[in-house]
Amino acid sequence: GAVVSQHPSWVICKSGTSVKIECRSLDFQATTMFWYRQFPKQSLMLMATSNEGSKATYEQGVEKDKFLINHASLTLSTLTVTSAHPEDSSFYICSAISREYEQFFGPGTRLTVL
Amino acid sequence: AQKITQTQPGMFVQEKEAVTLDCTYDTSDPSYGLFWYKQPSSGEMIFLIYQGSYDQQNATEGRYSLNFQKARKSANLVISASQLGDSAMYFCAMMPLSGNTPLVFGKGTRLSVIA
Numbered sequence: 348g349a350v351v352s353q354h355p356s357w358v359i360c361k362s363g364t365s366v367k368i369e370c371r372s373l374d375f376q377a378t379t380m381f382w383y384r385q386f387p388k389q390s391l392m393l394m395a396t397s398n399e400g401s402k403a404t405y406e407q408g409v410e411k412d413k414f415l416i417n418h419a420s421l422t423l424s425t426l427t428v429t430s431a432h433p434e435d436s437s438f439y440i441c442s443a444i445s446r447e448y449e450q451f452f453g454p455g456t457r458l459t460v461l
Numbered sequence: 462a463q464k465i466t467q468t469q470p471g472m473f474v475q476e477k478e479a480v481t482l483d484c485t486y487d488t489s490d491p492s493y494g495l496f497w498y499k500q501p502s503s504g505e506m507i508f509l510i511y512q513g514s515y516d517q518q519n520a521t522e523g524r525y526s527l528n529f530q531k532a533r534k535s536a537n538l539v540i541s542a543s544q545l546g547d548s549a550m551y552f553c554a555m556m557p558l559s560g561n562t563p564l565v566f567g568k569g570t571r572l573s574v575i576a
Contacts, residue, residue, distance in 0.1 A: 378561065379561035381563045381564075383563075385504075389568070390552060390566045390567065390568045390569050391506075391552070391564075391566045392566075393563045393565075396561075396563060398561075438504055440504075440506065442563075442564070444561050448558070448560070448561070450556070450563075450564060452498075452505070452506040452508075454503075454504070454505045455504040455505060455506075457504065
């Protein structure tokens with residue numbers, strides 16, 4: 348099946364710093380990618396929809412100025428957590444949709460903010 | 462809007478036995494897909510099985526089968542011959558088949574397989 352990668356797989360940062368997470372579709376082009384967040388012992392919650400060449404669409408309650416999304420190419424979307432705080436510590440997972448509308452998940456990025 | 466309900470926070474099953482994980486859904490879309498994912502402690506989402514709303518037969522993939530009852534809006538996952546490696550979180554999810562739309566997930570069920 349298609350492969351989606353995420354980098355880094357885990358990151359620890361100090362409060363107030365910014366962290367960039369990359370999501371890449373390795374063997375297919377994805378016009379749409381999704382970013383999910385998963386807190387411990389909870390389900391995946393959609394944060395935003397990332398469309399190549401246009402602004403991301405954010406879900407209600409997700410601050411677009413805090414979670415910057417850039418979908419610069421058909422194979423790369425980035426999520427930047429700006430001025431991270433401990434409450435932003437979570438598991439961030441991206442998914443990418445192929446031309447056949449199949450959805451493939453990345454392996455996730457575990458963010459810990461000290 | 463779509464909604465997925467998984468009413469079993471946790472389940473235990475004896476090794477080699479079968480187990481059913483419940484999932485009900487609600488949607489106004491005429492065409493939709495139902496999915497089950499396994500999430501081990503590593504966090505990766507492992508696709509298990511898919512059922513389209515217009516599929517006449519229940520989906521099967523190896524030891525996994527989906528008991529799809531459209532009138533009841535249920536899509537239960539049946540795992541046969543449970544193995545210790547099946548211990549994980551299991552998520553039911555759905556999406557309309559009308560374009561680039563995200564999956565909506567249930568809260569998940571933690572399955573523990575005991576020897």
